[in-house]
Amino acid sequence: MPPHRITTAAAAALLTQVDTAQLLKPFMRSEQTVAAAARELGVPFKRLHHAVGRFVAAGLLTVTGQRARRGRPMTTYRAVSDTFEVDVAALSLADRERTFGDGYWNRRVLDRMARAAHDVQVIHVHLNDQGGLVIQHGPESQPAAPGALWQLRTATLRLTPQEARDLQRDLEAVIATYSGREEGQRVGLRVDLLDLN
Known part of the structure; x- marks a missing residue:
């Protein structure tokens, strides 16, 4: 399908x-x-049924038919596309702040951090191979344990515009290798790549 x-x-x-858009995923697939x-x-069921009503009203989901069964038939739905492009101009000021700001992630991270902090024994502050300062929470060489917190922050990368695009592409490729898995626990990932000049 072309982007909608x-x-x-x-x-x-x-x-x-994010939490609401996640509920559209099955309908984007089939x-x-x-x-x-x-x-x-x-x-x-009630939570998703409520969201489906909102998706239909917003034009994101369409009724595709009904499946026969004993009693009332079941309605089937399909997203109008498997790819969406959102005009930023359509977002309210509050929605722009939520989308581009830290509010959503800060709330989620702070909530989980309170639970996961007992797993963090050390905060590593060191220089990377290029002399940049790196602040890293959690085990230096081990992935975060289930429920744990691992953070890496650095403001010292120096990239040309093409290198920044290449890094973005590489990160998206790494993330794609893990997406769509049915096994394991849900984890949140946030990556910001921005010009600090």
Whole structure:
């Protein structure tokens, strides 16, 4: 499917709220009933049913048919596309701040950090091979344990515009190798690449 351009505030707000947009995933992959999608996502039926109503009203989801069964037939839905492009102009000021700011991630990280902090024994502050300062929480050479926190921060990379694009592409490729897995625990990942000049 070609990318579907989002120009309405309601649809833009839904697609830029991570927890809500996650609920659209099964319908972006294939035609689904709400019950099947709820089982796939591991969320309560009522929560997904409510979100489906909002997705339909915002034009992100369409009714594709009904599946016969004893009693009432089950309605099937499909996302209008498997790729969306959100016009930033469609976002309210609050939605822009939430999308580009740290509010959502800060709340999630602080909440999890309180639970995971007991696993963090040391904060490493060191210089990398190029002399840049690196602040790293968690084990230096081991991946974070389930429920643990691992953070790496550095403001010392020096990249040409092409190198920055290459790094972005490389990071996306690494992330893609882990996406779509059914096993394991959900983890959050945030990567910011921005010009500090």
